[in-house]
Amino acid sequence: MTIYIILSAFLFWLIILTWSFYKLKHHYTILLSNTKNKSLDDVLDNLLKKDGELGTSLDNIKAELTKQIQQSQSHIQKIGLVRFNPFERTAGEQSFVISLLNQKDSGLVINFIYTKEGLRAYTKKVIQGKGDKYDLSEEEKLAIKESN
Numbered sequence: 001m002t003i004y005i006i007l008s009a010f011l012f013w014l015i016i017l018t019w020s021f022y023k024l025k026h027h028y029t030i031l032l033s034n035t036k037n038k039s040l041d042d043v044l045d046n047l048l049k050k051d052g053e054l055g056t057s058l059d060n061i062k063a064e065l066t067k068q069i070q071q072s073q074s075h076i077q078k079i080g081l082v083r084f085n086p087f088e089r090t091a092g093e094q095s096f097v098i099s100l101l102n103q104k105d106s107g108l109v110i111n112f113i114y115t116k117e118g119l120r121a122y123t124k125k126v127i128q129g130k131g132d133k134y135d136l137s138e139e140e141k142l143a144i145k146e147s148n
Contacts, residue, residue: 028040031043072103073102073103073104074102074103074104075102076100076101076102076107077101077102077103078099078100078101078102078103078105078107078147078148079098079099079100079101079147080097080098080099080101080142080143080144080145080146080147080148081096081097081098081099081143081146082096082097082139082140082142082143082146083095083096084096084097084139086113087115094114095111095112095113095114096112097109097110097111097112097137097139097140097142097143098110098112098143099126099140099143099144099146099147101126101129101144101147104128105126105128105129105144105148106126106127106128107125107126108123108124108125108126109123109124109126109136109140109143109144110122110123111123111124111137111139111140124136124140126144129144
């Protein structure tokens, strides 16, 4: 009687192992049929190779992005516009100041003054929010403040 119990336990164990083996073999066959590789070792080797290539590519992209971010610090990123009336005898605010600044508040302000004779434009260099060689007018300071 005990021999039948042991044999039926072995038979049950054999059925479980056979089912598990065929399931694994089916999965392995599907895995290899979708690739050009002949063995699972080749599949894993190719995956490791691709992983290394992607890691190198990612490092290159990160380096390029860092470089682009550093370069963008010097590009014009802030713009301010202030309209004003420089002369009390003219009507309306036809004159204006434009500030063109980078991330570090350096760049230039362009002052456009409208008169009866025509339009005049003046520029001043700005370094870190302050005039470089010339003092800034209130309108120019306001344009810089507005650009932030």
